[in-house]
Amino acid sequence: MSAAPYGSGSILLISWAYCLMMGGEGITQATRVAILNANYIAARLDAHFPVLYRNAKGRVAHECIVDPRPLKASCGVNVDDIAKRLIDYGFHAPTMSFPVPGTLMIEPTESESKAELDRFCEAMIAIRREIAEIENGRFKVEDSPLRHAPHTVHDIADDDWRRPYGRAEGCFPDGTSRHDKYWSPVGRVDNVYGDRNLVCSCPPVSEYAQVRAK
DSSP, X not given: OTTSTTOOGGGHHHHHHHHHXXXXXXXXXXXXXXXXXXXXXXXXXXXXXXXXXXXXXXXXXXOEEEOOHHHHHHHOOOHHHHHHHHHHTTOOOOXXXXXXXXXXXXXXXXXXXXXXXXXXXXXXXXXXXXXXXXXXXXXXXXXXXXXXOXXXXXXXXXXXXXXXXXXXXXXXXXXXXXXXXXXXXXXXXXXXXHHHSOOOOSOOHHHHHHHHHO
């Protein structure tokens, strides 16, 4: 990044300052905790989502990659559905489709508490139960909470709710609190369309020229 044509060498100051503040012993301990956290998540989620790239002892490094790709073939649920549904549970999705397309790379680092790791794991397990309901035929993936996620305040206030699941199930999924709920400002968007059709909301360059002239 710092060596890129339009990069900035100042980015190096962040890692340099981190190393100075932590010291050798602190960085070693942070590494231990990051690896422990990733393996804890891998162990808790393994029964629900396959975990890729374990070593001979079944361990991962400082991140674990869960593989939901078989679900796309079995019931149509894809990594986007899981990522968007995590927003309803109050989480920004982990890294998607890197380094393996269609997977989630979870990197808890050393900074997350066990309570937060458990909250994330419980959300992923709850989402797996929702996927099982699609597999069992309760509703099609197109009509499921996963495909409509994330749910917004506008959704719960909609007088014309026509989804096969209730408002509470969609907007307050299992295990979430109604008292400190995070609400996504927007609902589901078409990521591929947005990537392929760039829409610039910036003022035209002529306006900048006029402001500069004044």
